Each structure stands twice: as C-alpha cells, then as structure tokens.
Amino acid sequence: MANVIEVSLFAHGVAKHAGDARGFSMECTGTRTMVVAMQFPRIVIFARLPVAGECKTRLIPGFGAEGAAAIYRKLLLHTVRQAEASGLPVELRITGGSETQFRALLGDGPVLVEQGDGDLGDKLARVAPPALIVGSDCPAVIPNLFIAAATALAERDVVIGPAEDGGYYLIGFNREVSFLFEDMEWSTDSVFAETMARLARAQIAPAVLPELADVDEPEDLADWPEFRP
Numbered sequence: 001m002a003n004v005i006e007v008s009l010f011a012h013g014v015a016k017h018a019g020d021a022r023g024f025s026m027e028c029t030g031t032r033t034m035v036v037a038m039q040f041p042r043i044v045i046f047a048r049l050p051v052a053g054e055c056k057t058r059l060i061p062g063f064g065a066e067g068a069a070a071i072y073r074k075l076l077l078h079t080v081r082q083a084e085a086s087g088l089p090v091e092l093r094i095t096g097g098s099e100t101q102f103r104a105l106l107g108d109g110p111v112l113v114e115q116g117d118g119d120l121g122d123k124l125a126r127v128a129p130p131a132l133i134v135g136s137d138c139p140a141v142i143p144n145l146f147i148a149a150a151t152a153l154a155e156r157d158v159v160i161g162p163a164e165d166g167g168y169y170l171i172g173f174n175r176e177v178s179f180l181f182e183d184m185e186w187s188t189d190s191v192f193a194e195t196m197a198r199l200a201r202a203q204i205a206p207a208v209l210p211e212l213a214d215v216d217e218p219e220d221l222a223d224w225p226e227f228r229p
Helices: 018-023 029-037 057-085 099-106 120-125 143-152 191-201
Strands: 042-048 090-095 111-114 131-134 158-162 168-173
Touching (some): 090 099, 099 111
C-alpha cells in the first residue's frame, strides 16, 4: 500500500494549529483559479439550525442555552463564509429546521439538502463523491484549507483532517467510501484512529491535513474570543 502523506498547508497560507490560523494570509489567487478550473469537489457542510437547547449542548453549562446557540450560529456562519471564499461549490446538509429558516440565516448562496434519517454514519454515506465534508464547529477553517484539501484529492482518493479530540473535522473522497461510516462509534476519541485503520485495510492511503481543534466544551473557546456570545 502507498504511504500516507501529510499535507503541508503553509504553501496555501493555512496554519497548522488552530491558534495560528489568524496569522496567515488567505491570498491564494493562483491556486484558487486552478481549483475552480479543474472542477474539484464541492464542500458539504453538515449544519443544524442554531436553536437554543438543541445545538452545542455541551456548551450550555458555560454559556447557557441561548449563549450556546449564539456561539454555534457564529461558527456556522464562519464555516459557510470561509467555504464560499474558497471558490468551490458549497452545499449544506441541514437538520433541525426548514429550508426557509436556513435561508433566512444564510441567504441564497449555498445549496440546501436535508440530512435525512439515521445516525451520523447514514447521513455521511448519502454524500456522493467527489466531496469535502466538514462540520460547522471548527473555527480554524479558512478558504485555503479547503483549497489544499481539494488539491490533495487530485492525487489521493481520500483526504482527512484529524481533530484534537480524536475525531476528524474534515473528510474528503473521490470514490465511494461508505465503509468508513458504517457501525462507527461516533463522538468518541477513537473515530480518527478507527477511520485510518479501515482505510489501511482497504489499502487506501489518505492525505492527512494538520490537526485542528473543534469547539465542543466552554474551554475550547479560550483561543477564540470572537465566537463568544
């Protein structure tokens, strides 16, 4: 099996760590033009309507239900705007609200698709390749991160961005990989390791992005005061 490659993102103006992201330029005109011209994958953002008590519940002890919803709203809008700025097509897989409610929040830009029934694995498996799937709670994502991930898929079948909590904040693929999502113990610190093990068994060597942090607990916002309510 080919070796796993680690993607160096500094050439794309992307920080390796969440706290460094604001120190890098997002100017990448030449690369962005190349990505659009080569019709790289769409960005698929998994999103929930930011309603108090129904999103980011682990933030409630620190910020209250309304505060947690306000934080998630900022994170969601940030993710969408950064994805749109990459020049790649953007699609939202939505839950917890109607298309009308999401349009009121986001405007007419991204394509909206219902997530459908089932667990997270079922919902991820419905995303057809080629795609870059990302959550909506990683404040370090910037346009050039998506560009670098899309560029990596030109050479690899899978690209993955490990999260500091043991999961992943991004997974991209240009082939059918539903086996990565079946019978997975989601929301555990073993998701990334198990995903890598499944890829190894399938003899698929992914491109690996730098590790970044999600926002799940109140202390995760220490480096990101702009996302506080």
